[in-house]
Amino acid sequence: MARYYQPEIETMPYEQLRALQSERLVKQVQHVWDNSPQYRKKMEEKGVTPADIKGVDDLHKLPFVTKADLREGYPYAMLAKPLSECVRIHSTSGTTGKRVIAYYTQHDIDLWDDCCARAIVAAGGSNEDVCQVSYGYGLFTGGAGLNGGSHKVGCLTVPTSSGNTERQIMFLQDLKASIICCTPSYACYLGETMKEMGLTPDQIPLKAGIFGAEAWTEEMRHDIETTMGIKAYDIYGLTELSGPGVAFECESQAGMHINEDHFIAEIIDPDTGEVLPEGTQGELVFTSITKEAFPLLRYRTRDICTLTREPCSCGRTHVRMKKPRGRSDDMLIIRGVNVFPSQIETVLLNNGYQANYQIIVDRKNNNDTLDVEVEMVAEHFSDVIDEIVKMEHQLEAAIKAMLGIKADVHLVAPKSIARSEGKAVRVIDKRKLF
Amino acid sequence: MTVNQLSVFLENKPGQLAELTNIFSAHGISMRALSMADTRDYGIARIMVDNPFDALLLLKDKGWIAKLTPVLAVSMEDKAGALDQILNVLAKADVDLEYVYAFLTHKPGTACLVVRAADMDAADKALKAAGIATIPQDQLYKI
Numbered sequence: 001m002a003r004y005y006q007p008e009i010e011t012m013p014y015e016q017l018r019a020l021q022s023e024r025l026v027k028q029v030q031h032v033w034d035n036s037p038q039y040r041k042k043m044e045e046k047g048v049t050p051a052d053i054k055g056v057d058d059l060h061k062l063p064f065v066t067k068a069d070l071r072e073g074y075p076y077a078m079l080a081k082p083l084s085e086c087v088r089i090h091s092t093s094g095t096t097g098k099r100v101i102a103y104y105t106q107h108d109i110d111l112w113d114d115c116c117a118r119a120i121v122a123a124g125g126s127n128e129d130v131c132q133v134s135y136g137y138g139l140f141t142g143g144a145g146l147n148g149g150s151h152k153v154g155c156l157t158v159p160t161s162s163g164n165t166e167r168q169i170m171f172l173q174d175l176k177a178s179i180i181c182c183t184p185s186y187a188c189y190l191g192e193t194m195k196e197m198g199l200t201p202d203q204i205p206l207k208a209g210i211f212g213a214e215a216w217t218e219e220m221r222h223d224i225e226t227t228m229g230i231k232a233y234d235i236y237g238l239t240e241l242s243g244p245g246v247a248f249e250c251e252s253q254a255g256m257h258i259n260e261d262h263f264i265a266e267i268i269d270p271d272t273g274e275v276l277p278e279g280t281q282g283e284l285v286f287t288s289i290t291k292e293a294f295p296l297l298r299y300r301t302r303d304i305c306t307l308t309r310e311p312c313s314c315g316r317t318h319v320r321m322k323k324p325r326g327r328s329d330d331m332l333i334i335r336g337v338n339v340f341p342s343q344i345e346t347v348l349l350n351n352g353y354q355a356n357y358q359i360i361v362d363r364k365n366n367n368d369t370l371d372v373e374v375e376m377v378a379e380h381f382s383d384v385i386d387e388i389v390k391m392e393h394q395l396e397a398a399i400k401a402m403l404g405i406k407a408d409v410h411l412v413a414p415k416s417i418a419r420s421e422g423k424a425v426r427v428i429d430k431r432k433l434f
Numbered sequence: 435m436t437v438n439q440l441s442v443f444l445e446n447k448p449g450q451l452a453e454l455t456n457i458f459s460a461h462g463i464s465m466r467a468l469s470m471a472d473t474r475d476y477g478i479a480r481i482m483v484d485n486p487f488d489a490l491l492l493l494k495d496k497g498w499i500a501k502l503t504p505v506l507a508v509s510m511e512d513k514a515g516a517l518d519q520i521l522n523v524l525a526k527a528d529v530d531l532e533y534v535y536a537f538l539t540h541k542p543g544t545a546c547l548v549v550r551a552a553d554m555d556a557a558d559k560a561l562k563a564a565g566i567a568t569i570p571q572d573q574l575y576k577i
Contacts, residue, residue, distance in 0.1 A: 268469045376443050378500075383478050411476065413445035
């Protein structure tokens with residue numbers, strides 16, 4: 001079984017990789033300058049021309065691109081190819097504002113599929129595998145990306161898309177799918193449903209799962225790996241950069257390798273924009289150096305994480321990113337404190353609860369309130385209300401220890417929190433601040 | 435001697451209790467007594483059923499959160515002052531009660547008091563010492 005999908009690139013020595021990045025960056029800057037008036041204007045405002053960018057070392061001279069830039073130019077923001085050369089769009093869910101539309105030429109799709117194929121091979125996939133893609137198909141990039149990658153690897157692809165859980169499980173069993181791709185919250189739900197149907201992990205031939213598109217914790221990985229009897233691999237991406245496959249986990253499961261031949265990663269101080277040294281936590285910024293239709297230079301992801309160039313035991317040379325602590329879009333500011341839903345999830349899982357929860361933020365009498373609804377688990381159930389109140393207080397104390405703010409925890413009946421077939425709805429923010 | 439009471443965690447929403455009784459009805463499970471405790475977020479049903487083990491397995495299979503809780507089924511006369519006498523015995527022994535509920539039995543003039551105490555042993559001993567009888571599991575459906 002091959003360990004790499006594109007060995008020469010995935011194990012390319014760093015100096016050579018950096019030279020390749022420089023060469024591609026120079027070409028890319030010229031491309032956007034020539035073909036995107038919005039880019040040219042941004043560069044002119046910063047007093048930069050393509051002549052100033054001679055390689056990766058000059059990257060910091062370029063202006064940042066933010067989500068606001070993409071919204072401003074809607075629906076053709078940052079487009080750098082005529083529509084006659086574009087073959088597809090994908091779009092963000094638009095939950096945090098106006099949708100962002102990403103354009104792809106056939107070449108863009110080809111390279112994106114390569115990135116996803118690398119992820120599948122890194123998770124142990126080959127043409128002998130049956131790969132069930134349970135990410136949503138459509139405007140969302142999850143289904144299309146992994147579908148394309150699975151084709152490239154030569155897996156038998158089962159495009160179930162999301163939803164219809166019992167049919168998903170039927171295909172998993174009948175077609176002996178060995179790899180599943182979906183959101184981690186849906187994987188949890190699938191695991192729960194299998195358990196309810198009386199299926200044990202050895203009755204499901206799955207060996208690996210590729211899970212992404214939302215923040216998840218190590219504890220959740222452990223839960224999925226045990227209930228489904230698989231190895232759970234993380235995959236990272238953004239619609240703005242193509243979709244899943246910007247970075248992926250290898251068998252070491254110790255951070256995700258960024259596909260650096262296509263994307264240059266930087267970590268910056270989110271307040272000052274200053275580039276931070278390797279290993280420092282900050283906001284992740286990407287420059288796509290091979291995309292034609294929708295090339296984003298220095299795109300601020302709002303994801304908070306760290307990068308490392310420590311050698312990886314898998315032999316890949318590409319830089320690894322830690323699992324983001326959370327997208328700053330997911331970050332809530334409650335009573336002035338930054339709160340990531342993933343932190344609350346960690347507390348719940350550490351205390352023996354499952355990742356079935358909902359965070360409700362509201363503002364009463366000019367004060368933020370934080371309520372966390374968590375489903376009761378059989379092991380903790382007591383029929384004495386006092387005891388349940390005690391459990392709620394224990395969780396409140398643990399959340400307070402983690403976040404420094406008080407939450408009201410409510411234990412609720414199993415299945416009373418709506419399950420989602422795509423990204424889980426973890427947060428309901430009822431505050432009307434604008 | 436304690437008996438097994440079925441305790442079930444319920445969502446606080448219309449139709450939840452009916453969903454539970456539908457299951458009992460479909461499987462011919464007979465209830466002797468039912469007591470509900472509820473909060474804004476959830477309800478707890480405490481139920482005396484004829485076959486608590488089967489009822490528990492049935493509910494667990496269907497994904498409900500339920501368990502068997504040991505309680506004392508205290509034999510009581512159906513007359514003024516009978517409950518007072520029992521509670522006084524427990525109070526004098528400093529027994530902390532978590533919940534109680536009562537039901538009439540088929541034997542005329544008798545009732546049963548269900549007692550859940552923080553310290554079940556202490557409650558059992560205090561009642562025994564006062565000569566108050568508790569009903570064993572196998573007798574519960576015969577009275």
